Amino acid sequence: MAESSPRPCTVAAALNVLGEKWSLLVIRELAFRVHRFDAIAKNTGAPRDILTSRLRRLEAAGVVERRQYHDHPVRFEYHLTEAGNELRPVLLSLAQWGERWAAEATVAFTHSCGEDLDLVHTCRACGE
Amino acid sequence: MAESSPRPCTVAAALNVLGEKWSLLVIRELAFRVHRFDAIAKNTGAPRDILTSRLRRLEAAGVVERRQYHDHPVRFEYHLTEAGNELRPVLLSLAQWGERWAAEATVAFTHSCGEDLDLVHTCRACGE
DNA sequence: CTATAGGGTTGGAAAAGTCAACTCTCTCTG
DNA sequence: CAGAGAGAGTTGACTTTTCCAACCCTATAG
Numbered sequence: 522m523a524e525s526s527p528r529p530c531t532v533a534a535a536l537n538v539l540g541e542k543w544s545l546l547v548i549r550e551l552a553f554r555v556h557r558f559d560a561i562a563k564n565t566g567a568p569r570d571i572l573t574s575r576l577r578r579l580e581a582a583g584v585v586e587r588r589q590y591h592d593h594p595v596r597f598e599y600h601l602t603e604a605g606n607e608l609r610p611v612l613l614s615l616a617q618w619g620e621r622w623a624a625e626a627t628v629a630f631t632h633s634c635g636e637d638l639d640l641v642h643t644c645r646a647c648g649e
Numbered sequence: 650m651a652e653s654s655p656r657p658c659t660v661a662a663a664l665n666v667l668g669e670k671w672s673l674l675v676i677r678e679l680a681f682r683v684h685r686f687d688a689i690a691k692n693t694g695a696p697r698d699i700l701t702s703r704l705r706r707l708e709a710a711g712v713v714e715r716r717q718y719h720d721h722p723v724r725f726e727y728h729l730t731e732a733g734n735e736l737r738p739v740l741l742s743l744a745q746w747g748e749r750w751a752a753e754a755t756v757a758f759t760h761s762c763g764e765d766l767d768l769v770h771t772c773r774a775c776g777e
Numbered sequence: 778c779t780a781t782a783g784g785g786t787t788g789g790a791a792a793a794g795t796c797a798a799c800t801c802t803c804t805c806t807g
Numbered sequence: 808c809a810g811a812g813a814g815a816g817t818t819g820a821c822t823t824t825t826c827c828a829a830c831c832c833t834a835t836a837g
Contacts, residue, residue, distance in 0.1 A: 527694030532677050532740055535747030542668060542794075549660050558815050566655030568795055573816065583750070594802040596814060604750040610742040612660055618739055619663030622711070622732040670825080686784050696826050701785065722833040724783060 538582040539608070543567040544575050545615070548601070548608055551585065556598035584608070666710045667736070671695040672703050673743070676729065676736055679713065684726035712736070 527533065539545055546565040555561055562572050576599060579585040584605040590598050601608075655661065667673055674693040683689055690700050704727060707713040712733040715725050729736075 528692045530674075530677065531744045531747030531752055533674060533747075534751035535743045536673060538751050539743075540668075540670060540673070545664060545668070546658075546661060549658065559813080562815095564656045569816070570796090570818085571794065574793095591803095591814090594804090594814070596803095604746075607746055607749065611739065611746055614738040614742050615663045615667075616659045618732075618735055619659030619661075621735065623662040623666050624659055685782095687782075690784095697785070698787085698827090699825065702824095719783090722783070722835090724833095725785095 535611075538579070538584065539611075541575065541578070543571060544579060545608075545612070547572065547575055547579065548584065548605060549612055551599055551601045551605065552609060552612060556600060558597070558599070561599070579605075663739075666707070666712065667739075669703065669706070671699055672707060673736075673740070675700065675703055675707065676712065676733060677740055679727055679729045679733065680737060680740060684728060686725070686727070689727070707733075 539548070543565055546567065547561055550561045550564050555564060558569075558572065558576075561567070562569050565572070567575070576585060576587070580587050582604075583602055586600045586602050587597050588600060590596055667676070671693055674695065675689055678689045678692050683692060686697075686700065686704075689695070690697050693700070695703070704713060704715070708715055710732075711730055714728045714730050716728060718724055718726050
């Protein structure tokens, strides 16, 4: 309409799909080849019901694909689609930024998440 | 520590600061050199009270700086700090992804630049 | 005297998120 | 065979955020 308040923007379009809480963490897990509901819930910390809704939304957006991997007790797992895979740069840039500017909670030891663990604390003031 | 549920991760750390609704759009505006409260509110579509709280949070996180640019009717404007500027790659990768996978539908009228789009194929660039 | 810009704050309703517990179907262990 | 999981959700009560519209205050322009 006339007011055109929010400017049309692909960032906004992307966030419309990915911007809800937990969504990008879910994608992070899928990118790490964690495909099962329970594992995703555990690794992200997302409540199960929210996780369900995020997965549905991401599926609807074509970012995630739901595959049945077992029959009788029907079981599904989640995979990234091509669109989902192309989110890796987003995750990477976020991870890099987080490492430089928001690191703090990265306590754990092995394979924390972003790639190799160099665990160099003190990036805070960039003072070694 | 206990169950170690959520995996420690710089992506999560970054999202902890940036992951709330509107935050990244605010940063987009600042990156576009829109520095005033009203303009940011208008361009992002964020409610004013939420915008206030996002700006405060981003300021506390060191991503945004609040500067007084006028005295008597005290007026402020917002600028990206160094940390904020380094978010440009994040915005860029999001924008690129959005352009490729979440655009469409915003072509003609829709002002909101992303509500629920059906995405009906892209004949445009890839032919078909 | 009114209007507008600018940067917010306030209060209440509506929507989202959180949590614990429960389901249902198998399979595995003793 | 009983009981304990795994796996993928669902359900209902409860809490927190978001949203929206209206309000405040200062100052300049008409």
